[in-house]
Every structure is written in structure tokens, then in C-alpha cells.
Amino acid sequence: xxxxAIAAANCRNSRQGxxxxxxxxxxxxxxxxxxxxxxxPHIIRMKGKTDLVTEADLAAxxxxxxxxxxxxxxxxxLAEESAKDHTSDHEGQLWIVDPLDGTTNFAHGFPYFAVxxxxxxxxxxxxxxxxxxxxxxxxxxxxxxGAWLNGEPIKVxxxxxxxxxxxxxxxxxxxxxxxPELISxxxxxxxxxxxxxxxxxxxxxxxxxxxxxxxxFYERELQPWDTxxxxxxxxxxxxxxxxxxxxxxxxxxxEIVATNSSLHHKLLPLLT
Ligand code: IPD
Ligand code: CA
Ligand code: CA
Numbered sequence: 001x002x003x004x005a006i007a008a009a010n011c012r013n014s015r016q017g018x019x020x021x022x023x024x025x026x027x028x029x030x031x032x033x034x035x036x037x038x039x040x041p042h043i044i045r046m047k048g049k050t051d052l053v054t055e056a057d058l059a060a061x062x063x064x065x066x067x068x069x070x071x072x073x074x075x076x077x078l079a080e081e082s083a084k085d086h087t088s089d090h091e092g093q094l095w096i097v098d099p100l101d102g103t104t105n106f107a108h109g110f111p112y113f114a115v116x117x118x119x120x121x122x123x124x125x126x127x128x129x130x131x132x133x134x135x136x137x138x139x140x141x142x143x144x145x146g147a148w149l150n151g152e153p154i155k156v157x158x159x160x161x162x163x164x165x166x167x168x169x170x171x172x173x174x175x176x177x178x179x180p181e182l183i184s185x186x187x188x189x190x191x192x193x194x195x196x197x198x199x200x201x202x203x204x205x206x207x208x209x210x211x212x213x214x215x216x217f218y219e220r221e222l223q224p225w226d227t228x229x230x231x232x233x234x235x236x237x238x239x240x241x242x243x244x245x246x247x248x249x250x251x252x253x254x255e256i257v258a259t260n261s262s263l264h265h266k267l268l269p270l271l272t
Contacts, residue, residue, distance in 0.1 A: 026117055155237045243257065
């Protein structure tokens with residue numbers, strides 16, 4: 001069995017299995033494209049002062065979209081580089097795609113980036129895949145069935161003490177507007193945890209919480225395509241996901257706290 005077939009078999013449900021197969025296949029197709037362009041010179045356009053888009057974001061999005069449309073015709077799609085309005089809840093099924101999460105890393109040859117794909121139904125993630133091409137790691141999850149990395153079940157850490165935890169975070173592109181809050185949170189959290197990582201790809205950071213490489217992650221000013229897949233992965237791996245106030249997470253929430261669950265109530269007060 002190849003790894004797409006193994007993913008569907010792990011899912012043990014024909015409808016969810018088909019959707020998961022489509023998500024895994026599209027994420028591997030996007031990942032193959034990113035790999036082929038990774039060591040080439042890039043065509044870079046600026047979306048903001050520090051916010052890049054490369055030829056690889058666009059090419060990966062085209063490959064992923066084509067794959068999803070072929071395998072699941074008729075399901076609507078929200079993908080970062082072609083997104084227009086995504087401020088309202090979507091009724092029914094919707095693919096949410098980040099073709100290249102970690103564009104800055106990709107453009108600098110820093111091998112921490114991923115493809116992120118999730119299928120939502122009435123605002124809840126049902127299946128998801130996050131593929132890290134440089135590590136050849138395929139994370140996926142199925143609502144109610146669990147989370148896996150390259151076919152093996154994954155779960156969050158059992159760490160209960162902040163001082164024993166490794167916490168991930170990220171910084172928004174609009175740094176000047178958020179700098180005081182970012183610095184104050186870093187000052188507070190750095191003193192209470194073992195260490196902090198800012199690796200540069202929110203979807204992959206969430207996958208790392210799901211598989212126990214990080215004990216928690218927080219970031220604000222994120223978009224649905226940054227969090228859609230990682231949200232399901234963390235929950236299916238036994239973790240907890242909320243906004244900074246501890247309220248249930250939603251696809252349109254701009255801020256996320258994801259932990260191994262045990263640390264959630266300890267991390268939340270440090271963010272507010
Ligand atoms: C970004 C990455 C980064 C996070 C930013 C995101 P992009 O996504 O996930 O880690 O800090 O907030 O926008 O632009 O590389 O897809
Ligand atoms: Ca992203
Ligand atoms: Ca992106």
C-alpha cells in the first residue's frame with residue numbers, strides 16, 4: 001500500500017477516507033512542486049513590506065487546486081493566493097488551502113515550510129493533511145478517528161509544567177502594530193518556559209504540537225489557511241485549541257493557542 005492508501009485505511013470510513021485521500025494526494029502534489037523549485041532562483045513579488053509571494057506559492061496552489069477539483073468536483077475551495085472574501089462562515093463543504101506555509105523560509109532556503117489542506121463542513125474541519133517536503137513528513141487527521149505522521153499514530157506530549165515545555169510562536173507581518181504586545185508576551189512567557197521557538201510556518205508548528213515536538217503554540221493575526229489543518233491535527237492528537245481568551249476556536253478566529261491540553265490553562269493567562 002502506498003501512503004495515500006494507508007491514510008484512507010486509517011480513516012476507516014468510506015466518505016471521510018475519500019476526502020482524506022484527496023487531501024493527501026493534493027498535498028504531495030503541491031510538495032513535489034515546491035521541492036522542484038526550492039533550489040532555483042525565485043520570482044518574488046511583495047504583498048506588503050515583508051510579506052512575500054513567490055512563483056512557487058502560485059504554482060503549488062495551481063497544482064493543489066487542480067488535484068482537489070479532479071478528485072472532489074463541486075466542493076468549494078478557499079486557497080490563500082486566490083482568496084477573495086473569507087470573512088463570513090461558509091455553509092457546507094469547503095477546502096481550505098495554504099499552498100506554501102512558510103514562504104519567507106522557502107525564499108531564504110530555510111527548510112521549514114509545508115503545504116496545508118483541510119476540508120471543512122459547516123465550519124468544522126473533517127479531514128486534513130500537512131506535508132513538509134524537506135522532511136518528507138505527511139501529517140494527517142480525520143475527525144473522530146485520530147492523527148498520524150507518515151502512517152503512524154501521533155499524540156501530544158504529557159508535559160504538565162510550563163518550565164519543562166517548549167513553546168512555539170510566530171510574528172505577524174504587520175509587526176509595528178503588534179510589537180508592544182509581542183514583546184510583553186515574550187518577556188512573560190520566556191521566563192516561565194524551557195524555551196520558545198519561532199520557526200516560521202504556523203501550520204507546521206501546529207503539526208509539531210500534534211506530534212509532541214512542541215508542547216504548545218500561540219500566534220495572532222493568522223488566516224484560516226494557516227490554522228485550518230493544524231487545528232484538527234492537534235485536537236485529534238489529544239490537544240486543545242482555543243483563542244487567547246480560552247473560547248472555542250473557529251475557522252475565522254485570528255488568534256490561536258494550541259497545547260497538549262494539560263498546559264492550556266497555564267499558558268492562557270500569560271497571553272492576556
Ligand atoms: C505565515 C507563516 C508564519 C506566520 C505568519 C503566516 P505564509 O504564512 O505561517 O509562520 O508567522 O503569520 O502568515 O505567509 O508563509 O503562508
Ligand atoms: Ca501561511
Ligand atoms: Ca502561504
